[in-house]
Amino acid sequence: MSTPDSNRHFSILDQMPIAEAPNASLGSDRTIAVKLKVNETEHELQLEPCVTLLDTLREYLGLTGTKKGCDHGQCGACTVLVEGERVVSCLSLAAAHQGEEITTIEGLAKDNKLHPMQSAFIKHDGFQCGYCTPGQIMSAVGLIAEGQAQTDGEIKELMSGNICRCGAYLGILSAIKEVKEVTA
Amino acid sequence: MVTEMTSTQDRTNIQAKTGKNIDRVDGRLKVTGEACYSAEFPLEGIAHGYIIQSTIAKGTIEAIDTSQAEQLPGVLAILTHQNAPKLNSLKSKNFGGGYPGENFLPLQDNQVHFDGQHIGIVVAETYEQARLAASLIEINYDEAEPMFDLEQALEQSERYDPGERLQPSWGDIEGGLQQAAVTIEETYTTPLEHHNPMETSATTAEWHDDELTVYDSTQWVMGTRGMIARGLGLPEEKVRVISHFVGGGFGCKGFFWTHPLLAAIAARKVNRPVRLMLTRQQMFSSCGHRPRTVQKITLGADNEGKLTAIRHHTDTETSFVGDHAEPCGNITKMLYACPNMEIKHQIARTNTGTPTPMRGPGETSGTYALEAALDELAVKAGIDPMEFRIINHADRHPQSDKPWSSKHLIECYQRAADAFGWQNRDPRPGSMREGDDLIGWGMATATYPGYRFPTAAKAQILANGKVIVSSATHDLGTGTYTIMTQIAADTLGLPIERVKFELGDSKLPIASVSGGSSTAASVSPAVRSACEAACFKLIEMAIADNESPLHDYQAEEITTEAGRIFVKESPEIGETYEAVLQRHNLPLVEAEISPQDKGSRYKSIAARTKPGIVEDEGGSDEFAIHSFGAHFVEVRINPRRNQVKVSRVVGAFDVGRILNQKTARSQIYGGTIFGIGMALMEETLLDPHSGRVIIHNLADYHVPIQADIPEMETIFVEYPDYHLNPLGARGIGEIATAGIAAAVVNAIYHATGKRVRDLPITPDKLL
Missing domain, CATH: 1.10.150.120 ([2Fe-2S]-binding domain)
Known part of the structure; x- marks a missing residue:
């Protein structure tokens, strides 16, 4: 069982000085250009082809209103409208929606008035x-x-x-x- | 400091908002997507973590090859037991009224105790890179034979002894059975179940030199802060835990698991903020579950239907790295009057993750078995199941003989039965039909202890007329933001819009875990007292101020309403809060209420699952404090498909004063639906050869969906319980889950004549 010696006091500060942090590594060179129109705003992104529409919204566009509940199309938390139709964005690659119009929860209210x-x-x-x-x-x-x-x-x-x-x-x-x- | 002057009795407006159908104050944030959950804080330069899990249930890690993963673009760090920092044990440490979920610390050695154990973390520039890298790490194990079959474990494995607390008995059980005119003895089983909140557990960790901020999806910010600080060897004041919104918890975010520590270590390692969001699959082995139970119940009743003996033996499990006791018998010893009682729990260690409280731990599994068994005994005795329960009503707590603080269970039975139409029930199984459908009506009792834990709160009355009230509590969807705003607004006589309630931050005044349905009962009185104390400071200022119209009045003569302090007898003599503050050139006046020292009166949530801490009843020294309720359920079963549809549920609940009709009703609906899932569909299976978790997604782990939802009616018999707190409220989050599975099972018997004693009742079991 993982029970370190209770008499000793371990400090993460001593064991992991910040100065030893690794340099930021380069990102992938396997990205492609993806153009999306989200809530009437055009976005041009460089993404790996494997990035889902859900992760694109949440991690690359900061639109975290669309939720990740299962990442397998089983829960519906990530539902958005693509060209007006319901899509589970976790089962959909961003690159497959080139130029398409996407509406997320952030795009429903107009002029501060709720849908x-x-x-x-x-x-x-x-x-x-x-x-x-x-x-x-x-x-x-x-x-x-x-x-x-x-x-x-x-x-x-x-x-x-x-x-x-x-x-x-x-x-x-x-x-x-x-x-x-x-x-x- | 707070005088009687500002107590409720003097108020005409205290009920102006409290108790009403107020919309959730955080509703707009939630429907617009602006509510910020723990994986959603936009931090500069964030890196992404991905957990590496064991793929065996028991053994030793012989080698970890990370070379391929390290070469991937974007990979920043890979931490395993080979290079992780040493951590400090959390074992047996009380972190402000609670304990860690388990004694396990991640990455401290090469031992594997269960499938899916966290054995490393990858950090990369993007989520995709981290996930890919994790999949490329090769691990060689020396695999050992895991212990995971419950029956085998009870015979051969180590035991966890929960102490005498869970083994009470009184009277003469054999004598009681001999007196009985009817007896039953049956075994009921419940499967391993998972909480599955819609938001998976997530931690975002960010260091500023030697200070750590953690955004964590937790039901307990103060405990999480304490445990992270202890584990990492930091002073508590160097750690801040924030949890503004929790995407559901149901218990699995109530205690402490390894992922917050891993995120903190990873962030330290790469000197950047790290976001770690567990996947749905990982949720099935990372943050607890409801353990399997095998419950043998023996009951006897005399000719009049009075219980002469109750024996309830529970066999259940915990892990090798944590001590959890699912206390199924706790409700049995308090629910019905019976002179002869024997409660036992045996707990075997298995190579599973550590179990943890899940919506009604013990109450839910235990009421299922007890209430199903009672139905069997009532049928055998030829007595209506509701009548049978009324005959055996416990007028005082059967074990302690204390009076109840407030108990109106019989009224719950009667009002729910009337609303349901129970008097029209033909008791013969299979006697009620509509078209092809068999119709069954069943009922059961619900109960849950009334807990209240020490809580602090702060109130600030601002010179601009706004009020900010705060406490380090949580809103898991339970309505805390809303009801605390209502209480503060009512205390000061202000519209809701002028009050803001802040929670979910360890910098705020201390509050306990949001578990045990305790939050409303614990935080409400602190919020009200803090508001009263702040208002009283204003009154003192006005009395001392010769420019105030209240100058030289006595505090006892003054009251408050609608943001004004004024003379009770002459309301025109008075002034607004703002006027006092502005004249004194003060931006605000504030008051903080500390958690009062109530000794053993307010029990720790951990007490129910840990041995030897304090007694495990909700209650005070003088009273036994419990909530009660009654579920009435209709099922429809098409005999060709054997699929059970719950078509109608009526419940009546005695839960003290209702603080918000809308959110309270939602809690009851939600708890009921949770229990319908337990009855009919929820089950996590382990592979019979390897002990690995083989149900680990929402397609295979079935939870109730929109199409499953019956017509529902909830009745509150509202009797405020002032023995628990001055607002008279008891918690409401878990009671509806207790008993509902039995009501469904009893209805299925009534429809079909079949007694299925193993949950969930899937169609194959009705063949």
């Missing part, structure tokens, strides 16, 4: 920890735009790609129904 779906999520308490929320909201906005989901059962089925471990599903359903009625 009706955002307001409805607050009103109906459609979240607790908030981590799945951007994905839920993007999925809900996409769902309504697609003209799908006429009944509660259909909304529930079509929102089942977005996991909420806190279990805010009832509020999520109420929020979607309300926005759907208003926009119908």
